[in-house]
Amino acid sequence: MFKPERLEKWRRIRKLTQEELATKINMTKAAVSNYENGHSSPSGDTLAALADVLDIDTDYLLDRTDTPRHLNQLKYEGNSDETFFERKELIEMINKASSEDLADLKIIVKRFVKEK
Incomplete structure (x- = not known):
């Protein structure tokens, strides 16, 4: 299940505004806000784009793991x-x-x- 709080956490860590993140994934600021507030969940393609931009893996955003891939490797x-x-x-x-x-x-x- 998609974890909206993880999306917001990593957007902030990457020092991106909702609008900047939205631009990078070709979505609207409102869409990113809805994802972060749990009002909607991203499609598979959008989830992959979010993970790429934030430099984390989709399993982390989907609560399949507690530690993002890159942190497992480098932290x-x-x-x-x-x-x-x-x-x-x-x-x-x-x-x-x-x-x-x-x-x-x-x-x-x-x-x-x-x-x-």
């Missing part, structure tokens, strides 16, 4: 969902860096971690 124990996405964002930025920039970043991170 460090003791971190909140928000911390997970902050780390993921850093990893995405690092992946875009040049080889030279990576060497500099490594030095900076080592110094920063030592100071803590």
Whole structure:
């Protein structure tokens, strides 16, 4: 069964408004609001689009699992969902860096971690 509170939670974690999410899945803001309020449930295609945009799996949105797929794979124990996405964002930025920039970043991170 579709869990509307999970949709809202992950939309907020991803820092999306209802309107932004609606645009990404080619729906209206009202449709997203109805999903989040439990007034309606998304179709299979829409559910898949929501999961793709939020970077979670449909089983989580359907209450078949308590932990989203990506969190199972990447989350460090003791971190909140928000911390997970902050780390993921850093990893995405690092992946875009040049080889030279990576060497500099490594030095900076080592110094920063030592100071803590």
